[in-house]
Amino acid sequence: MGSVAFDSVKTPFGEVEEVLGGSATYFSTAASYFTDVSLVAVVGEDFPEAHLDFLKGRGINLEGLERSPGRTFRWKGEYSYQLNEAKTLKTELNVFQSFRPKLPPSYCEASLVFLANIDPELQSDVLKQVKKPKLVACDTMNFWIEGKLDALIKTLASVDILIINDGEARELAGEVNLVKAAKKIIGFGPKILVVKQGEYGALMFNGETIFSAPAYPIENVFDPTGAGDSFAGGFMGYLSKCETLNDAAIRQAVIYGSTMASFNVEAFSLDRMRSLKQEEIESRYHAFKALTAFEPVTNRAS
Numbered sequence: 001m002g003s004v005a006f007d008s009v010k011t012p013f014g015e016v017e018e019v020l021g022g023s024a025t026y027f028s029t030a031a032s033y034f035t036d037v038s039l040v041a042v043v044g045e046d047f048p049e050a051h052l053d054f055l056k057g058r059g060i061n062l063e064g065l066e067r068s069p070g071r072t073f074r075w076k077g078e079y080s081y082q083l084n085e086a087k088t089l090k091t092e093l094n095v096f097q098s099f100r101p102k103l104p105p106s107y108c109e110a111s112l113v114f115l116a117n118i119d120p121e122l123q124s125d126v127l128k129q130v131k132k133p134k135l136v137a138c139d140t141m142n143f144w145i146e147g148k149l150d151a152l153i154k155t156l157a158s159v160d161i162l163i164i165n166d167g168e169a170r171e172l173a174g175e176v177n178l179v180k181a182a183k184k185i186i187g188f189g190p191k192i193l194v195v196k197q198g199e200y201g202a203l204m205f206n207g208e209t210i211f212s213a214p215a216y217p218i219e220n221v222f223d224p225t226g227a228g229d230s231f232a233g234g235f236m237g238y239l240s241k242c243e244t245l246n247d248a249a250i251r252q253a254v255i256y257g258s259t260m261a262s263f264n265v266e267a268f269s270l271d272r273m274r275s276l277k278q279e280e281i282e283s284r285y286h287a288f289k290a291l292t293a294f295e296p297v298t299n300r301a302s
C-alpha cells in the first residue's frame, strides 16, 4: 500500500511534468520482478488507462486500486547536483484525503506486507485488515514525521522492518548519530532498521549486528525519484521467496534492493523498468558481489 501519483520532477539533467510516480507504483513494479504483488491505493478520474495497463502488464493485481471522484495524488520535487535528497516543492494529497482502504478478501491472506510511504493512519488501517502477516515492512518520510508523528509511532509498533533514508532516521529519532538513532528507532517497535544513504549505499541494523552495502556506481544517474521504493520492492520481493527470514536472507535482500534502486535512477519516472530484463538484474547482482569482494593476499614478503 502507498501512493500512486503524478510526479513533476526537476534534476540537473532534465525536467518532467506529471509523469507516473508514487511510492506504491515504484515498489510494486520493482517487486513484480520477484513475486506476485497486490497493490492498495487510490487514483482520481484523471488517471490514464495507459498507466494501469503498464502495471497490469507487470502482472500486478490492481483489485485493491480504487478510482475515486477527484484528482490523483500529485508530488513536485527537485534535486540539486547533490542527488541524495529531494526537495519537496508541493504535495497534493487529493483523493488520498478521503481514502478509507477496504481490502479485497484475497489481500487479507497476504504473508508479506509493505506499507510504502503514505499517511501512517492509512498504513495502520491496511495492516489491521491483513490476518496473519509473516513479515511487515514500512517506509515513511519527513512529510509524515513532521505532520503525523503520533500516528506514525503507532504504526511502527506493529512493524518488523523499517526502511528509511538517513535524513529521515535522524529526524525520526531526533538524533544526529546514525548508530544511536537506529537504537532509538528499534525501541519504537521494528526489529530491523534499513537506512538508505543514496549513492553511499545502505546500512542494515539487526540486533547487535550492522551490515553495510555500497550503492552500485552508476555512470548515468538521471533521476533518484523512486530509488527508495524500488529498493524496498527488490528487498521484499527477494524475501518473499525465502523460507527462513534470518540475517543472511536480509543481507541478500539488501543487495537485491540496491540492485533494483540502481536501475531505477537511470531514467525518469518508471521508464527504466519499462525495458528492464530479468537477466540484467542477475548480472548486476553478480557485479555487486564483485564490487566488494576481496581476499587476503598470502604471498607477501614479511
Ligand code: AMP
Pocket: 002, 003, 005, 006, 007, 021, 022, 023, 026, 074, 075, 091, 117, 118, 119, 141, 143, 144, 224, 225, 226, 227, 228, 229, 230
Ligand atoms: P522515493 O523512493 O522516496 O524517491 O519516493 C518517491 C515517490 O514518493 C514519488 O513518486 C512521490 O510521488 C511519492 N511521494 C512523495 N511525497 C509523498 C508523500 N508525502 N506521501 C506519499 N508518497 C509520496
